[in-house]
Amino acid sequence: MSKVKYILGHFDDPDVMMSGIDQLQKSNIAIEDVFTPFPIHGIENKLGVKRSRLPIAAFCFGLLGTITAFTMVYYMLVIDWPMNIGGKPAFAFPDFIPVMFELTVLFAAYGMVFTFFYVNHLFPGRAPRVMDLRATNDRFVIAIDASLNDINSVDAVLKEAGAIEIKHNERKYISYDEE
Amino acid sequence: MANFDLTQKYEFSSSAKRWSIIMILLGVATVAFGLMSGNADRTFANLLLNSYYMTGICVAGLFFIAVQFVANAGWSTSLIRVPSAFSTVLPWAGLILVAVVGAGLATGHLYQNWANPALTDHNSPEFSELIKGKSGYLNTPFFMIRIVGFLLVWSLFMRVLRKYTLNEDLVGGLLNYNKSIKISAIFLVVFGFTSAIFAFDVIMSLEAKWFSTMFAWYNFAALWVCGLATMALTIILLKEKGYFGWVNESHMHDLGKFIFAFSIFWTYVWFSQFLLIYYANLPEESVYFQERWSDHYFIWFCLNIAINFVAPVLILMSRDSKRNFKMMKIVTILILCGHWLDYYMMIMPGTMGEKSGFGIIEIGTTVGFIGTFAYLMLNSLSKEPLVPKNHPFLNESLHHEI
Numbered sequence: 261m262s263k264v265k266y267i268l269g270h271f272d273d274p275d276v277m278m279s280g281i282d283q284l285q286k287s288n289i290a291i292e293d294v295f296t297p298f299p300i301h302g303i304e305n306k307l308g309v310k311r312s313r314l315p316i317a318a319f320c321f322g323l324l325g326t327i328t329a330f331t332m333v334y335y336m337l338v339i340d341w342p343m344n345i346g347g348k349p350a351f352a353f354p355d356f357i358p359v360m361f362e363l364t365v366l367f368a369a370y371g372m373v374f375t376f377f378y379v380n381h382l383f384p385g386r387a388p389r390v391m392d393l394r395a396t397n398d399r400f401v402i403a404i405d406a407s408l409n410d411i412n413s414v415d416a417v418l419k420e421a422g423a424i425e426i427k428h429n430e431r432k433y434i435s436y437d438e439e
Numbered sequence: 440m441a442n443f444d445l446t447q448k449y450e451f452s453s454s455a456k457r458w459s460i461i462m463i464l465l466g467v468a469t470v471a472f473g474l475m476s477g478n479a480d481r482t483f484a485n486l487l488l489n490s491y492y493m494t495g496i497c498v499a500g501l502f503f504i505a506v507q508f509v510a511n512a513g514w515s516t517s518l519i520r521v522p523s524a525f526s527t528v529l530p531w532a533g534l535i536l537v538a539v540v541g542a543g544l545a546t547g548h549l550y551q552n553w554a555n556p557a558l559t560d561h562n563s564p565e566f567s568e569l570i571k572g573k574s575g576y577l578n579t580p581f582f583m584i585r586i587v588g589f590l591l592v593w594s595l596f597m598r599v600l601r602k603y604t605l606n607e608d609l610v611g612g613l614l615n616y617n618k619s620i621k622i623s624a625i626f627l628v629v630f631g632f633t634s635a636i637f638a639f640d641v642i643m644s645l646e647a648k649w650f651s652t653m654f655a656w657y658n659f660a661a662l663w664v665c666g667l668a669t670m671a672l673t674i675i676l677l678k679e680k681g682y683f684g685w686v687n688e689s690h691m692h693d694l695g696k697f698i699f700a701f702s703i704f705w706t707y708v709w710f711s712q713f714l715l716i717y718y719a720n721l722p723e724e725s726v727y728f729q730e731r732w733s734d735h736y737f738i739w740f741c742l743n744i745a746i747n748f749v750a751p752v753l754i755l756m757s758r759d760s761k762r763n764f765k766m767m768k769i770v771t772i773l774i775l776c777g778h779w780l781d782y783y784m785m786i787m788p789g790t791m792g793e794k795s796g797f798g799i800i801e802i803g804t805t806v807g808f809i810g811t812f813a814y815l816m817l818n819s820l821s822k823e824p825l826v827p828k829n830h831p832f833l834n835e836s837l838h839h840e841i
Contacts, residue, residue, distance in 0.1 A: 346719075354717050355718065357710065
């Protein structure tokens with residue numbers, strides 16, 4: 261049993277890499293993920309990446325903000341300390357709306373950011389986990405799970421597709437600290 | 440990517456022609472009926488509503504083109520001839536608006552809250568100090584000069600931009616594009632000020648004692664949403680007829696985002712105006728909402744918010760519905776009806792008061808104006824190819840994907 265966990269095919273050209281994805285898919289090799297220094301048009305569709313569910317989180321956080329604001333203002337102005345402002349009833353709903361609007365935006369924005377950090381394991385003190393450091397610089401990297409595929413045939417397809425370097429990693433992630 | 444026929448021209452089919460002429464005739468018949476049957480006030484209020492609506496859509500077309508040029512936007516190039524066709528109707532819409540306003544002033548059916556001579560006559564029992572104080576600005580000659588002037592200036596900008604885009608079709612190159620950017624930037628500055636005064640004059644002065652600085656932006660938001668919705672609807676209907684094969688879901692997505700965003704902007708401005716008046720509770724300001732809060736109008740007041748805010752927010756929030764042509768068709772029709780109601784709520788309480796209604800005069804006049812707009816716009820659209828073939832961003836637009 262080989263200790264290789266992941267095969268990384270390095271490309272130095274995005275178009276060559278895109279056709280490499282085609283060839284891998286044609287050979288029925290499952291692609292784990294692709295890492296590129298910049299976004300590439302149409303790559304999500306090609307890899308079948310599902311749309312992010314971040315908007316759903318944003319909606320839920322926004323709703324939470326609306327409810328929080330309403331509850332807070334209602335408690336303050338109606339239950340705890342009713343005041344006569346311009347002869348309006350204590351529960352003057354139009355006055356509530358700006359606060360509800362602002363807290364909706366605040367909760368949605370922060371909620372989205374923190375959800376994004378959580379999903380991507382980005383929080384203070386945590387070294388970022390990457391599969392290959394050069395994918396953030398000048399290489400386009402296709403990662404393939406070695407346990408699901410035959411290593412030799414993957415290597416052959418990658419080489420034929422124009423990979424300039426093929427790495428066999430025994431660990432999934434490397435960290436910035438190690439290099 | 441499929442090959443599209445970029446030399447495609449819209450053919451103004453005889454059935455479209457026939458239907459729009461029937462609608463125009465219906466409108467003319469309704470107006471004649473309204474004037475004959477002793478409903479002149481109501482007819483004039485409706486004529487004002489619809490001609491203002493139509494002018495707004497035409498000038499929104501011009502505004503859209505100008506924004507696209509100044510923003511160096513590429514996505515919209517392949518559909519820019521639709522707003523361009525809207526803008527060519529502007530002189531006609533302006534002519535109708537000026538005719539309605541002029542006739543309304545001459546016959547005493549419009550703007551009677553300030554144009555009535557008794558209001559500024561010291562010896563009259565109806566004399567109003569307030570209106571007298573405003574009469575340096577709100578008097579018939581200056582009022583007409585402003586409205587005619589604004590429409591003329593906007594039409595001139597339209598003519599220049601139109602000339603550049605047609606010239607670009609002939610000679611190519613970047614010269615016309617660069618000139619268009621310059622003229623668009625100037626137009627946007629001019630429009631920013633004139634559109635505000637235009638809204639104050641044509642609509643806000645119907646209730647001459649009331650004032651709101653928010654009103655300008657409120658009206659701008661309304662005309663911009665209406666223009667965008669009309670654009671989207673026109674494109675969808677033409678696509679159903681086999682034109683605009685290159686317009687894909689991404690273009691619709693962008694238009695949908697625009698409509699979604701500016702529906703919310705409209706609500707934001709509407710609410711800002713409402714909240715400040717509600718909160719400050721000054722009698723001379725709150726009278727405006729007092730009228731609209733009455734039993735006669737309250738249901739329409741609420742429906743206005745439901746159609747123009749709640750519906751677009753709930754329906755257009757998801758990406759899928761913005762990319763769905765059928766859904767967009769429903770939403771744009773809904774929004775166009777909603778903003779008709781919005782204009783109704785701006786105009787009717789100040790002109791008809793509690794006697795306003797919704798019946799044959801409202802429907803007939805609106806149908807007439809839809810026919811007029813459709814005829815003039817489609818006629819203009821059929822004159823030129825549907826795509827500006829030498830526009831520098833055409834390829835970007837044809838490959839638009841988000």
